[in-house]
Amino acid sequence: MLDMNEIKRNVTTTLTKIGQSHKAEEVTINIDKPVTSNTSKETKSKPLAMIGPSIHFKGELTGEEGLIIDGSIEGTINLKGNSLIVGENGRILADVFANTIKVDGYLKGELHGVEKVHISRNGEVKGNIFSPRVIIEDGAKFKGSIDMTSKVIEQSVNSNISTGSEVKESTLKSA
Amino acid sequence: MLDMEYRALPKFDQEFVSSKGSALEFNTLLFSRYWTGFDFSKPIRILDLGGVRSSTIDFFSDYPCFITVVNSIGELIYTGRDDESDLDTAEQINRIIPIDEQPYDLILVWDCFNYLPADIITILHYRLSLACHKNTRVYGFLYTSEKQNISPWDFQVHSHSKMSSQASTAETRQIRPLNSLKLMQYMPCFKLDRSVLIVNGMQEFLLTQN
Numbered sequence: 001m002l003d004m005n006e007i008k009r010n011v012t013t014t015l016t017k018i019g020q021s022h023k024a025e026e027v028t029i030n031i032d033k034p035v036t037s038n039t040s041k042e043t044k045s046k047p048l049a050m051i052g053p054s055i056h057f058k059g060e061l062t063g064e065e066g067l068i069i070d071g072s073i074e075g076t077i078n079l080k081g082n083s084l085i086v087g088e089n090g091r092i093l094a095d096v097f098a099n100t101i102k103v104d105g106y107l108k109g110e111l112h113g114v115e116k117v118h119i120s121r122n123g124e125v126k127g128n129i130f131s132p133r134v135i136i137e138d139g140a141k142f143k144g145s146i147d148m149t150s151k152v153i154e155q156s157v158n159s160n161i162s163t164g165s166e167v168k169e170s171t172l173k174s175a
Numbered sequence: 176m177l178d179m180e181y182r183a184l185p186k187f188d189q190e191f192v193s194s195k196g197s198a199l200e201f202n203t204l205l206f207s208r209y210w211t212g213f214d215f216s217k218p219i220r221i222l223d224l225g226g227v228r229s230s231t232i233d234f235f236s237d238y239p240c241f242i243t244v245v246n247s248i249g250e251l252i253y254t255g256r257d258d259e260s261d262l263d264t265a266e267q268i269n270r271i272i273p274i275d276e277q278p279y280d281l282i283l284v285w286d287c288f289n290y291l292p293a294d295i296i297t298i299l300h301y302r303l304s305l306a307c308h309k310n311t312r313v314y315g316f317l318y319t320s321e322k323q324n325i326s327p328w329d330f331q332v333h334s335h336s337k338m339s340s341q342a343s344t345a346e347t348r349q350i351r352p353l354n355s356l357k358l359m360q361y362m363p364c365f366k367l368d369r370s371v372l373i374v375n376g377m378q379e380f381l382l383t384q385n
Contacts, residue, residue, distance in 0.1 A: 134232050142227040145243040148236055149218045 053089045061094075070105075081114075088122055101131075199328075200339045201374045205381050207336035209312060213280075215239060222279040222306060224248055224272075224287060231332040243279075247271045248287045248327050254295055265298050272299070278308040284315035285330045289323065289353055293361050300362040304384060313365065313382040319352050320376035355380060
């Protein structure tokens with residue numbers, strides 16, 4: 001479980017509301033190493049961090065744990081060796097690099113899954129998929145290319161991770 | 176007469192397949208022979224004009240493949256009918272069918288030729304010829320019966336020798352079937368490599384560049 005009080009102490013931000021009445025405010029997010037309540041040892045199934053439906057993020061998002069996104073993200077998502085789940089309300093306009101990627105919402109961009117990419121029946125993806133294993137459920141919407149040659153995928157994910165850094169400063173803007 | 180019959184088709188949404196139509200499972204001879212003879216030492220590039228289907232992706236996942244899913248058959252059927260479009264027919268088709276520097280090894284057209292007017296087949300085939308190398312094969316089906324489903328079927332690959340197809344509606348039409356001879360007249364850049372009659376009046380074909 002995530003310790004929200006601890007996270008609030010580490011993050012300074014102004015959330016962008018997805019609504020018509022708010023003016024744009026430019027703020028900076030310093031995302032430190034994520035804090036969970038169980039920090040002493042790695043557990044077999046690490047809890048997933050979550051970006052809720054009211055959050056709009058623009059920039060490069062990196063992390064070393066799994067992530068569920070129900071908000072909207074623009075930019076790049078880089079989760080080394082971890083899973084990304086795009087929830088049903090999630091709207092992603094970004095290139096994604098992760099171990100496994102599951103899309104239940106909408107994603108436009110390139111998906112690089114070292115192990116697997118899964119588009120559920122509610123999911124919609126526009127873009128190219130690079131993964132040795134791709135599962136697309138009947139009813140899913142997809143338009144793009146699927147590259148299932150493993151060597152290409154590992155190289156692309158590793159090269160993206162090595163050029164990035166773990167702590168990123170990102171800019172949050174509201175509409 | 177043939178063109179007017181094709182243009183009378185209702186709007187077709189390939190993304191949604193209802194359960195109203197019948198389903199058909201069948202063995203493929205040509206696809207099986209072609210696929211098992213492939214050189215899998217390098218990635219196979221496939222262009223699928225149909226929509227994405229789970230078992231098809233599952234099948235190709237077992238091989239080093241690069242698949243482009245265009246989901247364009249519904250759009251192709253409506254190409255040239257939109258008088259308000261700023262693009263001419265060739266430009267519309269160019270927009271629908273993506274081509275990059277590397278040609279494809281296999282192009283899956285499924286049964287779309289049975290539902291396109293002759294002029295659209297001709298323009299489409301020029302576009303497809305740009306995506307081919309000398310060993311590329313175009314794979315699809317022609318219907319030999321005069322009673323056909325009013326909209327394209329939804330095909331799935333289950334194995335190299337087994338496929339299934341699902342009709343989106345049970346409604347049928349009477350039409351003069353498109354035969355391979357006529358198809359070659361509309362597609363001068365290609366020639367018929369092989370064809371075989373399979374179940375229910377379906378003709379499986381492989382085309383290759385001239």
